Amino acid sequence: MAKAARAAQAWRAYREVARPGSPGIGARLRAIPRLLSGVMNGTYPGMGKGRLAMMGLGVLYMLSPVDVIPEFLLLAGVVDDFGVFLWLMTSLLGESGRYVDWERRRIPATLS
Template sequence: MMAKSARAAAAWRTYREVTKPGSPALMTRVRAIPRLVRAVMRGEYAGMGKGKLALLGLGVVYILSPIDVVPDFLMLIGVADDFGVFLWLIASLLGESGRYVEHERAVIQGRVEGRTP
C-alpha cells in the first residue's frame, strides 16, 4: 500500500507535469489514451511496451474488481489500496499519454518538414 505522503507526492508530480507550460493539456492527454493504446498494440509507438500496457490494464481490472488484496470492509485501509492504485494508474496514463501526444506532434512536424519518421 502506498503511504499517504507518497500518494500526495505522486499526485503533485502529475499535476505539475500536466500544467507545465508547453505541455499537452489534461483533456488532450485524456483524448490521446485510446490512440496510445492502439499504437502500442500495433507496434507503432516504441515509447511504451505491451508489458506496461498490460500492467495498466491490470490496474484498471483491480480498481473495477470486487475482489481486493485488502478488503474494503476494513474501511480506510481497504479503500486506501484502491486509491493508491487509482493514483498510480492516473499518473501513469497521463504521463504516457502526454509523451505520446508529443510523439505525434514530432511525427507531424517531421512530415511537414519533409522528414520521414
C-alpha cells in the first residue's frame, strides 16, 4: 500500500471517529468484543463471518514470522505489516462504530 493511500485511510478513520454524534474511540473499542460475539452468533446482521475471517487473517499475518516482505529487509519488511495493521484498525473502528449505532437504534425498540 502506498504511503499516500495509508495516510488517506488513517485520515478517513480519524474523520469518522471525530464526526459529531459518532461513537467515540472508547465506545468503539469497548464494543469490539460485543461486535465479535454478535457476528459469531448471528445476532448482528451488519457484518458477515467472511469479513471477520479476513480480519482474523490480518491478525495472523501480523503475528506470523512468515511475511510477504521479510523483516530483515528493514523498512520494507515493517511497512507491509504496518499496512495490514492500519487496514485492520480502520476496519475494526469503522465496523465497531456501525455496531454501536446499530445497538443504539435497537435498544429503544426493545424497551417499548
